[in-house]
Amino acid sequence: MKINKDNTGYIFLFAGTLIGVVAIILSFLSTSLAPTIAKNNEIKKQMDLLESIGIESTRTNAKELFKQYIGANPSYVINSKGEPIEGEAFNIDIRTQHRDRALTEADKKFPLFLATKDGQTLYIVPVVGKGLWGPVWGYISLKEDKRTIHGVSYDHLGETPGLGAEIKQKFFTDRYVGEHVADENLNYNEIIVVKDGSGGKPLKVDGITGGTITSKGVEEMVNRTMAIYLNYLKTI
Amino acid sequence: MSEVVEKVKAPSEPLFSKKNRKLVTDPLSDNNPITIQVLGICSALAITVQVEQAVVMSAAVFFVLALGNVVISTLRNLIPGRIRIIVQLVVVASLVIIVNQVLMAYLPDVSAKLSVFVGLIITNCIIMGRFEAFAMANKPWPSFMDAVGNASGYAIILIIVAVVRELLGSGSLFGIPILGSPIPVEGYPNGTGLFDMGYMNNNLMVLPPMALIVVGVIIWIQRGRNKKLIESH
Numbered sequence: 087m088k089i090n091k092d093n094t095g096y097i098f099l100f101a102g103t104l105i106g107v108v109a110i111i112l113s114f115l116s117t118s119l120a121p122t123i124a125k126n127n128e129i130k131k132q133m134d135l136l137e138s139i140g141i142e143s144t145r146t147n148a149k150e151l152f153k154q155y156i157g158a159n160p161s162y163v164i165n166s167k168g169e170p171i172e173g174e175a176f177n178i179d180i181r182t183q184h185r186d187r188a189l190t191e192a193d194k195k196f197p198l199f200l201a202t203k204d205g206q207t208l209y210i211v212p213v214v215g216k217g218l219w220g221p222v223w224g225y226i227s228l229k230e231d232k233r234t235i236h237g238v239s240y241d242h243l244g245e246t247p248g249l250g251a252e253i254k255q256k257f258f259t260d261r262y263v264g265e266h267v268a269d270e271n272l273n274y275n276e277i278i279v280v281k282d283g284s285g286g287k288p289l290k291v292d293g294i295t296g297g298t299i300t301s302k303g304v305e306e307m308v309n310r311t312m313a314i315y316l317n318y319l320k321t322i
Numbered sequence: 323m324s325e326v327v328e329k330v331k332a333p334s335e336p337l338f339s340k341k342n343r344k345l346v347t348d349p350l351s352d353n354n355p356i357t358i359q360v361l362g363i364c365s366a367l368a369i370t371v372q373v374e375q376a377v378v379m380s381a382a383v384f385f386v387l388a389l390g391n392v393v394i395s396t397l398r399n400l401i402p403g404r405i406r407i408i409v410q411l412v413v414v415a416s417l418v419i420i421v422n423q424v425l426m427a428y429l430p431d432v433s434a435k436l437s438v439f440v441g442l443i444i445t446n447c448i449i450m451g452r453f454e455a456f457a458m459a460n461k462p463w464p465s466f467m468d469a470v471g472n473a474s475g476y477a478i479i480l481i482i483v484a485v486v487r488e489l490l491g492s493g494s495l496f497g498i499p500i501l502g503s504p505i506p507v508e509g510y511p512n513g514t515g516l517f518d519m520g521y522m523n524n525n526l527m528v529l530p531p532m533a534l535i536v537v538g539v540i541i542w543i544q545r546g547r548n549k550k551l552i553e554s555h
Contacts, residue, residue, distance in 0.1 A: 091403060092404065097402045097404060100409075101408075104409060108412060111420070115420060115423050122427040126426065145430075145431075243437065244437065246368075247371050247375045248371030248491070248528055249528060296528050
């Protein structure tokens with residue numbers, strides 16, 4: 087049988103069938119893979135948290151190491167004024183909160199994790215901000231004095247490879263290590279990203295060549311978030 | 323003695339006939355999608371800062387183009403001409419989403435690397451170009467061969483450009499510092515390797531315009547050396 091492919095009815099039939107088939111395949115795939123993807127994301131989050139306190143982990147041992155270093159400690163949730171509120175810290179998705187424009191700063195929840203490493207208590211602060219193409223986020227761990235950066239892990243969704251995407255590389259995150267987010271009385275300090283090569287001096291971090299907007303995004307997210315958490319860190 | 327009736331099969335083309343092989347070899351040089359057809363330039367420009375990214379992108383395009391060409395070619399007699407571009411777009415977009423979802427579930431680390439390119443694959447003109455120019459008019463097997471050829475031609479150029487840019491722009495290949503590292507370590511304030519002797523990275527290499535210049539140089543060399551490509555006036 088010869089099909090008349092220019093028949094309007096046929097075009098509608100074809101388009102309808104195509105859409106139906108594609109919709110069924112995609113929704114089936116999406117629902118059946120959702121639990122696996124959620125589990126992967128959870129493990130990734132644990133790996134990122136571990137990385138910020140300087141512990142390398144793989145997808146297979148992340149769960150165990152997380153339990154050992156972070157999971158056994160209490161975790162807190164605070165509001166934008168630095169007051170403690172109810173909630174489960176690990177389940178708070180700060181990236182979704184950041185994306186949600188309807189949410190005001192006062193409604194956002196800020197998780198804080200505690201970790202124990204080599205007998206020291208470390209404070210892990212999740213940060214999220216805006217890069218050039220999409221969100222950038224990360225975890226910053228503070229030493230027992232609550233003001234010296236112990237370790238950092240950054241990540242991004244779609245920054246330019248070789249430029250902005252370099253923020254997740256060790257050479258950049260290491261520049262933050264040892265900086266003080268606050269003075270001795272836990273009054274907040276600003277850490278700025280510089281272009282003139284003066285990084286390495288106190289409160290100054292070298293940016294990435296060709297990745298200025300991403301570097302500035304990192305600067306903004308660290309300073310904004312630390313200002314909030316220090317209100318709380320002062321009280322504990 | 324019983325008579326054996328021999329079935330006469332219509333002579334079919336062998337799978338790797340000369341014509342089919344040409345489908346693969348042609349796009350590698352004489353009809354390269356990037357340098358001759360000048361398709362897929364946007365992705366060649368965006369992701370050739372590092373070799374690793376170029377390889378991942380090439381693999382993704384290879385997969386999507388091969389599968390897409392076969393799907394479109396199978397459906398070619400059913401697709402109404404007036405909505406064929408939309409149908410092609412739906413096929414590419416669905417394939418890319420399927421690939422990304424499966425990777426997210428089973429190879430999450432590869433998926434994180436690929437996430438940047440999902441949009442770039444869907445809009446890659448090579449894919450739409452091959453669907454429209456080849457798969458719509460040919461059988462599935464030749465279409466598959468055509469996809470293999472074009473994806474490889476694309477990959478070759480992408481990787482050449484990425485090698486030049488990463489080596490001269492960052493002094494490394496696949497993230498391994500070949501020329502040394504510009505990041506100061508103890509005892510080497512200017513960095514290690516060549517950088518210690520005063521060598522510096524060419525920052526222009528890292529920026530997008532350099533990709534076009536490198537592609538331009540490749541086209542120049544190729545046109546200068548390949549007699550078939552020299553146009554007569």
